[in-house]
Amino acid sequence: MTPLLEVRKASKIYGGGLFKRHDKTIAIDNLSYSIPDEKPSITAIAGESGSGKTTLALLMMGFLTPSTGQVFYRGRDVATMLSAERRQFRREVQPIFQDPYEAFNPFYRVDHVLETPLKRFGLTHSKDEARRQIEEALERVGLRPNETLGRFPHQLSGGQQQRIGVARALLCQPRIIVADEPVSMVDASLRATILASLQVLNRDLGISIIYITHDLTTAYQICENIVVLYLGNVAEVGTVDRVIRTPRHPYTQLLVSSIPVADRRRRWGEDSPVEAEATSTLVGGSVGCPFAPRCPSVMDICRESPPPLFVPDAHRAAACFLYRDAPVLPTADVASIWEKEAA
Amino acid sequence: MSPDREVLRVEDLRVEYVTPDGPIKAVEGVSFSLQAGQRMGLIGESGSGKTTLGTAIVRLLRPPARITSGRIVLDGHEFLQVGERELRQLRMREVALIPQAAMNSLNPVMRIGDQIADGIIAHAQSAKIPRRDVAERVARALWQVGLQSYLASRYPHQLSGGQRQRAAMAIATALQPKIIVADEPTSALDVVVQRQVMQTLGRLQQGLHAAVLLIGHDMGLVAQFADTIGVLYAGRLVEQGPVEDLLDAPRHPYTRLLIDSLPTLDAKKALRGIPGLPPSLLNLPPGCPFAPRCPYAFDRCRVETPALQPVTTLQKAACHLYPAHTSLPPLPERADIPEVVAPAADAEVAV
Numbered sequence: 001m002t003p004l005l006e007v008r009k010a011s012k013i014y015g016g017g018l019f020k021r022h023d024k025t026i027a028i029d030n031l032s033y034s035i036p037d038e039k040p041s042i043t044a045i046a047g048e049s050g051s052g053k054t055t056l057a058l059l060m061m062g063f064l065t066p067s068t069g070q071v072f073y074r075g076r077d078v079a080t081m082l083s084a085e086r087r088q089f090r091r092e093v094q095p096i097f098q099d100p101y102e103a104f105n106p107f108y109r110v111d112h113v114l115e116t117p118l119k120r121f122g123l124t125h126s127k128d129e130a131r132r133q134i135e136e137a138l139e140r141v142g143l144r145p146n147e148t149l150g151r152f153p154h155q156l157s158g159g160q161q162q163r164i165g166v167a168r169a170l171l172c173q174p175r176i177i178v179a180d181e182p183v184s185m186v187d188a189s190l191r192a193t194i195l196a197s198l199q200v201l202n203r204d205l206g207i208s209i210i211y212i213t214h215d216l217t218t219a220y221q222i223c224e225n226i227v228v229l230y231l232g233n234v235a236e237v238g239t240v241d242r243v244i245r246t247p248r249h250p251y252t253q254l255l256v257s258s259i260p261v262a263d264r265r266r267r268w269g270e271d272s273p274v275e276a277e278a279t280s281t282l283v284g285g286s287v288g289c290p291f292a293p294r295c296p297s298v299m300d301i302c303r304e305s306p307p308p309l310f311v312p313d314a315h316r317a318a319a320c321f322l323y324r325d326a327p328v329l330p331t332a333d334v335a336s337i338w339e340k341e342a343a
Numbered sequence: 344m345s346p347d348r349e350v351l352r353v354e355d356l357r358v359e360y361v362t363p364d365g366p367i368k369a370v371e372g373v374s375f376s377l378q379a380g381q382r383m384g385l386i387g388e389s390g391s392g393k394t395t396l397g398t399a400i401v402r403l404l405r406p407p408a409r410i411t412s413g414r415i416v417l418d419g420h421e422f423l424q425v426g427e428r429e430l431r432q433l434r435m436r437e438v439a440l441i442p443q444a445a446m447n448s449l450n451p452v453m454r455i456g457d458q459i460a461d462g463i464i465a466h467a468q469s470a471k472i473p474r475r476d477v478a479e480r481v482a483r484a485l486w487q488v489g490l491q492s493y494l495a496s497r498y499p500h501q502l503s504g505g506q507r508q509r510a511a512m513a514i515a516t517a518l519q520p521k522i523i524v525a526d527e528p529t530s531a532l533d534v535v536v537q538r539q540v541m542q543t544l545g546r547l548q549q550g551l552h553a554a555v556l557l558i559g560h561d562m563g564l565v566a567q568f569a570d571t572i573g574v575l576y577a578g579r580l581v582e583q584g585p586v587e588d589l590l591d592a593p594r595h596p597y598t599r600l601l602i603d604s605l606p607t608l609d610a611k612k613a614l615r616g617i618p619g620l621p622p623s624l625l626n627l628p629p630g631c632p633f634a635p636r637c638p639y640a641f642d643r644c645r646v647e648t649p650a651l652q653p654v655t656t657l658q659k660a661a662c663h664l665y666p667a668h669t670s671l672p673p674l675p676e677r678a679d680i681p682e683v684v685a686p687a688a689d690a691e692v693a694v
Contacts, residue, residue: 048533049504157620158389187388188560192604192616199614214533221606221614244608258538260563262605264587268538268567 002075003034004175004208005060005093009332010069012055012232027055029232029290030069032332035176035208037074041338042202042209044219044240047229048255056229057178057212061093062086091121094169096179100161100186104153110164111149114138117172137167141197159190166197170205177201180212195222217259220244225338228252231290234309237334238316248318251291289319297322309334350521350554351377351400351438356413358392358399358578361406367624369395369408371578374651377554379521382545384557384569384586386601390621392578393558394443397524400556401440402430418521435462439520441544443527445511449499455510456481456495459517466518484517485510487550489543505536509543519551526558541568562605566590574598577622577632580651584658594660594671596637631663638675639664 012028033056035041047053058064059071062078071078073089081089097103104113114134117123124130135145141163153161162182169177179198183191199222201207213219219226220240228236228243228251236249247253260268288303289295295302301321310323317329317337329337358370369392377383387393398404400415402422415422417437425433442448450458459481464472482492488509499507508528516523525544529537545568548555559565565572565586572589574582574597582595593599600617619636622628631637634644643663651661654669664671 048535159616159620188562189388189601189604189617192606192614195606196614196616216534217606217608220608221611254535256608258534259608260534260538260541260561260567261608262563262566262590262602264566264590268542 001037003072004037004074006032006034006072006333007056007059007066008032008070008072010059010066010071012052012059012064013067026232027052028059028066031056031232031234032069032334033227034333034335035210036335040202040206040208041225042199042211042223043335044211044213044216044223044226045229046213046216046219046226046255048214050231051229052232053212053214053229054180055232057095057180057210060176060210061095061178062089087121091117091172092175094172094174094177096162096165096169096177096182098181098184100158100165101153103165104161106153109150109152110156113164113168114171117168121172123171123173133171134167137170138164140170140200141166142193143167157190158186159194162186162194163197166194166201170201174207176208176210178210178212181214182211183218184213184215191218198222216244216255225335227334228255233290233306234319234334235291236316236318236320237309238337242313242316248312248316248323249291249320250295250297250322252318289321309337311337347378349376350379350418351556352414352416353400354414354416356396356399356415357411358395358404358408359411360395360408362625364625368627369578369624370399372413373575373578373580375573375580375583377522377556379554380548380552381571382548382555382557382569384559384565384572385575386559386562386565386572387575388560388621390624391575392624393560393575394526395578396575397440397526397556397558400522400524401434401438403434403440432466435466435515435518435520437520438522438524439515439518441512441515441523441525441528444531445515445528446504446507446531449507449511449514451499453498454495455485455497455499455502455513458510459484459495459514462514462517480517484513487516487547488513489546503536504532505540508532508536508540512540512544512547516547516551516553520553521551522554522556523548523551524556524558527560528557529564537564544568562602574601577627578624579632579661581633581662582658582660583651584655588655588658592658592670594654594658594665595633595662596639596664596671597633598660599671599674600636600638631661639672 009030009032010028011026011030014025014027045053045056059066065079076085078089115130118130118133124133138145138148143160143163183194186194195218198209202209211219211223223240226240226243227234230251236243236252243252244256247256288305289307292298292302299321307319307321309317309319309329310326311317311329312323312326315338354374356370356373359366359368373396385393395408399410410423417433420433460477463477463480481495485492485494490506490509502510528544529540532540557565557569569586571585573580574595576597582598589598593602604616617636622632630645630647631649634640649661649663651659652665654660654665
């Protein structure tokens with residue numbers, strides 16, 4: 001069956017213009033990923049700054065065109081879609097942005113932001129119906145319509161604004177929501193409500209969620225699956241229970257061990273021998289594993305060729321030669337690691 | 344130097360922001376003290392007054408903010424009484440601030456070493472210190488934060504984010520202060536770098552035997568670093584105690600709900616936040632500022648503001664449940680607590 005959304009062998013290369021021919025940055029390196037049509041999923045794409053996670057999100061939403069490879073929606077190449085198809089794609093794949101304080105026009109009441117998609121996509125027939133749809137969407141994300149409508153963005157808290165953003169996406173009747181760090185600007189006590197509303201959309205309305213984040217703890221709490229990116233490459237992929245609770249890739253292990261836990265019995269260990277930051281971005285022509293320069297378990301082979309995704313146990317794959325005795329993921333599509341479970 | 348010598352005492356400190364609509368009471372009667380070598384975390388959400396408090400302690404508040412009453416005693420000096428000249432000498436030497444987003448506060452057109460030397464030269468006792476001495480002290484300041492001395496000749500853009508953050512820490516601590524106020528020193532850094540920067544701050548603190556006030560909103564981060572935690576809500580200290588006690592048995596309902604709202608890696612659980620919103624600090628109604636969101640609130644909470652009182656020997660809480668109770672009772676069934684919508688023009692108190 002055709003996947004709902006498919007990223008096929010996509011790369012995105014920035015820079016390398018006329019005067020900086022050798023100054024290329026590979027943000028996404030030959031990545032394949034798909035979201036199935038039949039079973040709604042909730043997947044985290046995790047990584048540090050510079051890992052390419054936002055680039056991948058922009059590729060999925062068609063806001064960027066891949067340098068090589070393609071993105072398909074319902075089997076049609078997004079880059080060459082006709083206008084009617086493109087409209088459907090735009091409606092069915094909805095973004096939620098990082099900073100709610102900057103996502104709204106301060107001169108319009110929040111009603112405007114909610115009415116526009118209904119009108120734009122012709123999803124409503126009358127004013128009353130629009131009003132009912134808006135109220136329903138607000139209630140779904142835990143807001144009270146009479147306390148929200150008619151207000152300006154600055155009269156609402158960041159958490160409320162972000163939930164308006166979720167309600168707006170919801171009004172488009174989407175199949176996929178791509179949320180790029182939706183709670184990083186919001187206080188801890190309000191984070192939970194926003195993340196819970198994403199879970200509700202997934203569970204009750206069958207919307208697939210792509211949750212882009214650097215925060216593995218929230219990813220673990222709300223997602224089923226996770227893709228860990230490192231310099232544009234997939235380091236590890238699988239169910240969150242496998243990848244976060246028992247990470248296999250040295251990079252994922254480093255990430256998980258660096259999470260500050262609110263528990264004194266689990267203190268951070270001593271300084272890890274690993275360099276804290278990637279000293280370079282991935283440039284064209286590099287060979288070997290992108291994590292090799294920082295990896296505590298690096299071997300000679302790691303500097304010679306990039307590791308494929310090995311499958312050391314069920315529902316998880318790690319791009320690391322430590323697991324070279326395990327079978328290699330048979331397909332390029334990294335989502336196949338958890339799709340087997342559904343089949 | 345005795346380990347429990349008090350280096351900072353804050354007494355009933357009040358800070359207001361003057362606005363056309365009236366004063367916003369950003370810090371309201373906060374008292375605490377810090378001993379040499381002690382690490383205290385100050386946790387609160389945006390608008391809780393934590394940055395205002397930190398800035399007040401180094402006397403760097405700018406109008407419309409003003410300290411209206413209270414005392415700050417810095418290693419024996421009445422810090423609110425000293426004149427501008429003495430103030431400039433005490434700052435950096437006694438107390439240093441690592442500001443929020445410090446890595447972006449570096450001067451982009453000045454070498455790192457020169458930026459560190461600036462503070463050293465400005466605070467020199469004699470009119471002129473030999474250039475070699477300055478260079479040596481710059482190198483030591485960099486070494487204290489785990490940076491190599493060759494970075495002194497680099498410009499900020501040549502450093503990584505974590506290095507820039509540590510360079511900013513080197514500038515703040517070049518004069519080996521007794522108290523370091525660190526305001527969210529790792530916001531905007533990746534988790535691995537964050538851990539490295541916090542470990543650097545820890546080593547720096549131990550080397551100087553300084554007291555650290557770590558301001559933050561991330562309970563996990565503060566718990567990893569600090570010995571004691573103060574919880575700030577609506578400009579008031581609502582709970583204070585050793586990290587272990589406070590995490591294991593929080594006494595203030597706000598602290599309890601804040602801890603419950605943290606996602607963990609242990610078990611998947613239903614995510615729940617704290618209903619409602621922090622109150623506007625303009626015309627705060629009488630009573631406990633947390634009462635409208637508090638599942639335990641009873642009549643007295645809405646009329647009388649609770650004072651911070653000892654609950655155990657080491658833990659204090661500002662809540663009317665005490666002294667009638669010794670610990671926080673089990674959470675009542677959460678009735679539908681109305682979502683409070685922020686009144687107009689409240690937005691966020693400038694921090």
